[in-house]
Amino acid sequence: DVKVTQSSRYLVKRTGEKVFLECVQDMDHENMFWYRQDPGLGLRLIYFSYDVKMKEKGDIPEGYSVSREKKERFSLILESASTNQTSMYLCASSLFSRDTQYFGPGTRLTVL
Amino acid sequence: AQTVTQSQPEMSVQEAETVTLSCTYDTSESDYYLFWYKQPPSRQMILVIRQEAYKQQNATENRFSVNFQKAAKSFSLKISDSQLGDAAMYFCAQNRDDKIIFGKGTRLHILP
Numbered sequence: 001d002v003k004v005t006q007s008s009r010y011l012v013k014r015t016g017e018k019v020f021l022e023c024v025q026d027m028d029h030e031n032m033f034w035y036r037q038d039p040g041l042g043l044r045l046i047y048f049s050y051d052v053k054m055k056e057k058g059d060i061p062e063g064y065s066v067s068r069e070k071k072e073r074f075s076l077i078l079e080s081a082s083t084n085q086t087s088m089y090l091c092a093s094s095l096f097s098r099d100t101q102y103f104g105p106g107t108r109l110t111v112l
Numbered sequence: 113a114q115t116v117t118q119s120q121p122e123m124s125v126q127e128a129e130t131v132t133l134s135c136t137y138d139t140s141e142s143d144y145y146l147f148w149y150k151q152p153p154s155r156q157m158i159l160v161i162r163q164e165a166y167k168q169q170n171a172t173e174n175r176f177s178v179n180f181q182k183a184a185k186s187f188s189l190k191i192s193d194s195q196l197g198d199a200a201m202y203f204c205a206q207n208r209d210d211k212i213i214f215g216k217g218t219r220l221h222i223l224p
Contacts, residue, residue, distance in 0.1 A: 048210070
C-alpha cells in the first residue's frame with residue numbers, strides 16, 4: 001500500500017513566522033502535490049513537482065514556496081505566515097502525473 | 113478553463129438505501145481520467161473509483177458504481193446499500209495536463 005505521511009496533524013504558528021510542512025511518500029512516486037482545502041472551495045493546488053529539484057506552480061502559489069531535494073520528500077514553505085493561510089494542507093503523490101493521487105492525512109495549520 | 117462541478121453541496125440518505133452524487137466536467141480533451149474520492153471525518157482522502165474516458169464500460173467497485181456519459185460530460189457516483197461508514201465528503205475530479213482538478217465536494221450524511 002502507498003503511504004503518504006505529513007509531519008504534523010495540527011500546527012499553530014504566529015503571523016510572520018516561517019513555517020515548514022513536510023510530506024514523505026514511500027512508493028517511489030515521481031509526482032508530488034501540495035493542496036490547501038477550505039470549506040466551500042474544495043481542494044486548490046498550490047505547487048507540484050514531477051521530479052527531484054523540479055517544481056511547478058499550481059493555481060494559488062502566492063505566499064508559498066516548495067522544496068524537493070529527495071524523491072520521497074516534498075516540503076511546503078510559508079516564508080512569512082499570515083492569518084489567511086490558516087487552512088488544511090494536503091499532500092499527495094502519484095506514479096504518473098495524470099493518474100490516481102494518494103493523499104496524506106493532512107495538516108491543520110492555524111496562524112494567529 | 114477546465115472545471116468540475118458538483119451541484120449538490122450536501123445530501124442525506126437512509127441507511128441501506130441507494131444514493132447518486134452528481135458531477136459534470138468540462139474538457140476539450142478526448143482521453144482523460146475521472147475520479148471519485150472520499151474524505152471521511154478523519155480527513156484522509158482515499159480513491160473510491162476511477163474511470164478512463166476511452167472505456168465505454170462504467171467502472172464498478174463493490175457497492176460503488178459510476179454512470180459515465182461522455183457526450184454529456186457527466187460522471188455520477190451511485191452508492192448502493194448505503195452504510196454508516198459511507199458518511200464523508202465526496203470529491204469528483206478530472207485530470208488536466210499534469211494535474212487533477214477537483215470539484216468542491218458533496219457532503220453525504222447517512223441516516224440510521
